[in-house]
Structures are given as structure tokens and as C-alpha cells.
Amino acid sequence: MLSKKFAQVDRDFCVACGSCVKVCPREAIFVWRGVTAAVEALRCVGCGKCARECPAGAITLEERGAAQ
Amino acid sequence: MNRSKHWYEYLWIVTPVYLLLGFFNILFAWLGMIFFCVPLIIAIATGNKTYCNRYCDRGQFLTLLGGRLRLSRNRPTPNWMRSRWFRYGFLVFFLVMFLQMLWVTYLVGAGAQSLGQSVKLFWTFRVPWHWAYHGTLLAPWVAQFAFGFYSMMLTSNLIGWIVMALYKPRTWCVFCPMGTMTQLICKAKAGGAQLPCTACGEKEAQT
């Protein structure tokens, strides 16, 4: 079963620091080429840990289906 | 979650050790060149922010203070602080200050100015630091550079701790000049490459 929500990264704000990667319990978020973090949507369980950690406020939790 | 720690997760120790060494002998400030070169080399060579993501002692130290030691209020970083103009503006300011520090080093080297045995905090306040200078067999400019470099390191650490306490543990990383520079390099290296479709749950396209 997929979670209702999943994390999304706003590239305009992400500084690719990797703080989010360290707290994700599902290894669902990674830093892509030092440019931005990105979420593997199917792995993400929408726990929001990454969003709480992100110093740049770049992560929001979105409803599934809205963006897919 | 239980997992064994990697060796590099203990690198936070480097921050207090560095600051302490510079307190006793300013020449140790030169070691800071490592923190200056390594991130850039990694970014240029591999096109990744592996330094920030893995090795940076400062980022880890901030996580330790703000996270495990709970010294951070954990409030959102203000919008202006995470805005692009502030990040790039701070980078430019930092680089200008760096050049100015090199200029003073040059003046001391040329004998046009005498060695200032002090540390300048926030680019403004002079703090006596003469106990860390023990005379040197090396030229005075070597010590001058060390004082200047140490001032920069201490100031940026202080700013990091202040914003850590006020906002998120790693708020400093949002406008850290080194982080901004390495991200710019990575962006340039990635060029027009497209972010992999991450909805599929595969990580392969990461490289």
C-alpha cells in the first residue's frame, strides 16, 4: 500500500546539503549530482522526517495522485 | 534504526580540534586550507557534493549541536535567508573579504604593514590573540595569513552556531559559501542533464 502523501523537493530552494538523506528511514531521498535532492516516490512513506530536517525549507509533502 | 557508523561520521571532531589548535598556535590555521580545497576538488572532479553530504566536519558538528544536543529551536529558516539573492550575495561578500585578507597578507609580506596579532570577528571586532603567536622562523606574512584565515573560520563557525540555535541545525548550510560554490560547480557540470524520473522507484539513473 502506498502512503497517502509523499515528499517533493523544490529545486529552487534545495542546496543539496544532504541533511534529508541522513534522516530518511526508507532511503527514499538522494542527492542528484550535487544539484538537488530528489525523492523516489514509490519508496517514500510520507513520514515527513526529511521536511522537518531540511534547513532550506525545500521539501513539502504532497498528496499522491496530485502530481502523478 | 540500527546500523554501523562509517568512519567519516566522526569527522565532526575536526571542528573543535581545529578551533582549539588555533587558540594555542595560530599557525595551525593553515590546516584550514584542507577544508577549502577538498570540497572544490571533489566537486570539480566528480560533479558531486559528496563533501557536504558526507565528510564536512562543520555540517556534522552543527547536526550534533542542533540535533542530538537539542540546542536548536528547530524553526524554519527565514525566507530571506534561504533566498537566492542572499545565498549568492553572501558568497560574493565572503569572497571579497577573502581577497581583502590576501591583500593584507601581501602588505605584511611586502613590509608595508606590520603583523597584526589579533583575530577579527564578524569582519569588525578585533580580539587580541597574541598568545597564539610564538614568533616564527617563517616570514611574518605566514602568520598574518593564519590570523586572517582563522578569523574567517571562527567567524563563520559563530554564524553557523547562531543560526543553528535560532533555526534548523544546518541552516548555515543554506548560505555556506563553500556549499554554494560546490553546488554551482555541480550545476555547471550537470549542464542540461535531466533529473531522473523518480516516480518509478529506481535509483539507477542517479549517475
Ligand code: SF4
Ligand atoms: S535537506 Fe533540503 S536543502 Fe538539503 S539536500 Fe535535502 S532537500 Fe535539499
Ligand code: SF4
Ligand atoms: S517523507 Fe519520510 S520516507 Fe519520504 S523521503 Fe522524506 S524521510 Fe524519506
Ligand code: SF4
Ligand atoms: S554547506 Fe558548508 S558547512 Fe554545510 S556541509 Fe557543505 S561545506 Fe559543510
